[in-house]
Amino acid sequence: MKKEMVGIVLAGGQSRRFGSPKAFAERNGIPFYFYSIQAMDDLVESIVLVTNESLFKQFRNEKLSVELTTDHQDFAGLGPLAGIYTAMEKVEAEWYLIAPVDVPFIEKRIFSLLLPYRSNNPDVIAPIAGDRLQPLLSIFRGTMKDKIKEQLLRKELSIKQLFDKCTVSYVEMKDDLLFTNINSLEEYNCFLE
Numbered sequence: 619m620k621k622e623m624v625g626i627v628l629a630g631g632q633s634r635r636f637g638s639p640k641a642f643a644e645r646n647g648i649p650f651y652f653y654s655i656q657a658m659d660d661l662v663e664s665i666v667l668v669t670n671e672s673l674f675k676q677f678r679n680e681k682l683s684v685e686l687t688t689d690h691q692d693f694a695g696l697g698p699l700a701g702i703y704t705a706m707e708k709v710e711a712e713w714y715l716i717a718p719v720d721v722p723f724i725e726k727r728i729f730s731l732l733l734p735y736r737s738n739n740p741d742v743i744a745p746i747a748g749d750r751l752q753p754l755l756s757i758f759r760g761t762m763k764d765k766i767k768e769q770l771l772r773k774e775l776s777i778k779q780l781f782d783k784c785t786v787s788y789v790e791m792k793d794d795l796l797f798t799n800i801n802s803l804e805e806y807n808c809f810l811e
């Protein structure tokens with residue numbers, strides 16, 4: 619049965635810049651990926667965490683109450699759009715709350731501020747924080763699935779390219795610290811040590 623709201627945690631990246639799986643890096647003793655789950659947990663009916671083959675076991679050992687899966691075999695490793703498509707294929711929903719695993723200051727209020735924009739009837743609701751678009755911490759309508767698949771089949775992996783083809787409600791957010799994205803150890807040391 620189609621759900622109203624489902625969460626997607628994107629956890630299938632390679633963490634090349636970080637040097638080890640950044641999903642499991644910690645802030646205050648809690649792994650990064652868990653902050654993303656927590657930020658959406660109260661707002662959705664279920665959560666799909668999409669990872670890759672090499673991290674799957676490690677996530678399974680965490681015994682999470684989320685649906686754990688790996689990227690759709692046709693698109694494995696093709697980036698965040700592959701993860702979003704995979705989750706949309708797994709669980710049908712009207713809306714998807716999406717978060718990456720490398721934003722350890724993420725809070726529920728980001729999604730709470732985005733959700734009301736559903737009334738504008740957009741395909742996507744995406745925040746702009748500190749003048750930067752945050753396309754991976756956003757809300758997608760389920761009808762985006764076919765457009766994402768078309769792009770993946772053409773190996774067009776850019777989210778911004780996808781946004782050019784749909785209606786996006788852009789939402790300016792003041793507190794850009796919440797969106798702090800940790801890609802490297804230098805960034806980790808700067809924001810978390």
Ligand SMILES: Nc1nc2c(ncn2[C@@H]2O[C@H](COP(=O)(O)OP(=O)(O)OP(=O)(O)O)[C@@H](O)[C@H]2O)c(=O)[nH]1
Nearest residue numbers: 628629630631632633634635695696697701718719
């Ligand atoms: N499911 C899935 N998630 C992905 C994929 N690529 C990136 N992600 C996730 O998307 C978010 C942003 O990823 P990036 O930081 O751009 O890429 P990364 O591969 O994790 O890191 P780098 O190797 O340093 O570029 C993170 O939460 C990643 O786990 C993918 O192919 N599949």
